[in-house]
Amino acid sequence: MANSLDTIFAALADPTRRAILSMLLEDDMAVTDVAEPFEMSLAAISKHLMILTRAGLIAQEKRGRVKWCKLEPDAMKNASVWMQGFGQFEPVNLDAFERFLETELDTAPE
Amino acid sequence: MANSLDTIFAALADPTRRAILSMLLEDDMAVTDVAEPFEMSLAAISKHLMILTRAGLIAQEKRGRVKWCKLEPDAMKNASVWMQGFGQFEPVNLDAFERFLETELDTAPE
DNA sequence: GGGATCGTCAACCAAATGGTTGAATGTCTA
DNA sequence: TAGACATTCAACCATTTGGTTGACGATCCC
Numbered sequence: 076m077a078n079s080l081d082t083i084f085a086a087l088a089d090p091t092r093r094a095i096l097s098m099l100l101e102d103d104m105a106v107t108d109v110a111e112p113f114e115m116s117l118a119a120i121s122k123h124l125m126i127l128t129r130a131g132l133i134a135q136e137k138r139g140r141v142k143w144c145k146l147e148p149d150a151m152k153n154a155s156v157w158m159q160g161f162g163q164f165e166p167v168n169l170d171a172f173e174r175f176l177e178t179e180l181d182t183a184p185e
Numbered sequence: 186m187a188n189s190l191d192t193i194f195a196a197l198a199d200p201t202r203r204a205i206l207s208m209l210l211e212d213d214m215a216v217t218d219v220a221e222p223f224e225m226s227l228a229a230i231s232k233h234l235m236i237l238t239r240a241g242l243i244a245q246e247k248r249g250r251v252k253w254c255k256l257e258p259d260a261m262k263n264a265s266v267w268m269q270g271f272g273q274f275e276p277v278n279l280d281a282f283e284r285f286l287e288t289e290l291d292t293a294p295e
Numbered sequence: 296g297g298g299a300t301c302g303t304c305a306a307c308c309a310a311a312t313g314g315t316t317g318a319a320t321g322t323c324t325a
Numbered sequence: 326t327a328g329a330c331a332t333t334c335a336a337c338c339a340t341t342t343g344g345t346t347g348a349c350g351a352t353c354c355c
Contacts, residue, residue, distance in 0.1 A: 084198035088191060089313085093267070100271065107331060119314055121333060126312095140322040140331050148272035157203075158265050161210065162258035199343085216302060229344055231303060236342095250301045250352040 083154045086130035091115075092123050099133060099146040106135075106142050193264045196240035201225070202233050209243060209256040216245075216252050 086092055095109055110120035124144060127133045131150035136143050196202055205219055220230035234254060237243045241260035246253050 080203065081198060081200060084194050085312095087264075087268075088194035088198055090191060091313090093190065096271065105331080106333095115313090116315065117332070118316080118334085122313075125333095137321095137332090142332065146271065151268050151271050154197075155265065155268050158197075158261050158268075161206065161256065161261050195342095201343090217300085225343090226345065227302070228304085228346080232343075235303095247302090247351095252302065 080154055080157055082126075082130040083132065083150060086126050086132055087154070089123070089126075091120075092127055095120075095123060095127065095144075096132060096146065099144060103143050103145045106144065109144055190264055190267055192236075192240040193242065193260060196236050196242055197264070199233070199236075201230075202237055205230075205233060205237065205254075206242060206256065209254060213253050213255045216254065219254055 087096075091113060094113075098104060098109065098112075106121060106124060107117065109124065110117045113120060124133065124135065128135055132147055134145050134147050136145065197206075201223060204223075208214060208219065208222075216231060216234060217227065219234065220227045223230060234243065234245065238245055242257055244255050244257050246255070
């Protein structure tokens, strides 16, 4: 199944893929543009995007020769709900989120 | 770092480990008792528990010859907060989850 | 002390993961 | 039509992962 916890958590376990998701939070992007900040091949990024797609975390739509990547945030809901079962983590603590987003982006390639 | 998103999400990506966490939601357990319902060796479960421990999701304490495993739900907070940044998941609005919370979780962890 | 129990360690294995490179496919544009 | 561009495919490689088995160090109890 596309949105199984297995595939979602596995997809989220990689820092490159989490960085990609954060980038897509800003705007939809073409594959080449997603790959630009990373120091790895386009093929590697293409694979990461496939994993994110199979997990349902993003959707890809081809327009002409450009394939656009777009966040599918709802796919995280299953995983989020599962985790909520272990404690009531405050929903949307923006300060904390921004701190983590920054540390995540710091570890992403410069 | 113990609570890095890498190690937490990777730990959560395995169904055996998620099942272990759910079991520990009920009560603290000895390693042998954790292993009992699974059709794999004790050594395999021991490895899973080590991965959960390194992720900070559980704590293990040895008393005599018995090693007790105990849930550390706070470790999930980082991951939960990170995910919240991608959408306002409101699990308390989900009826099924509310029922789950009422029956399984009387108190919210700090 | 000696045997049962609890749990880990060490060595091993198959499969999955994350990366590479080079060729291939499809599409836009001069 | 010929390139140039966007993306994936295929083959390959090293490392990690998830499992096994058997030996081992503690610990409890008779």
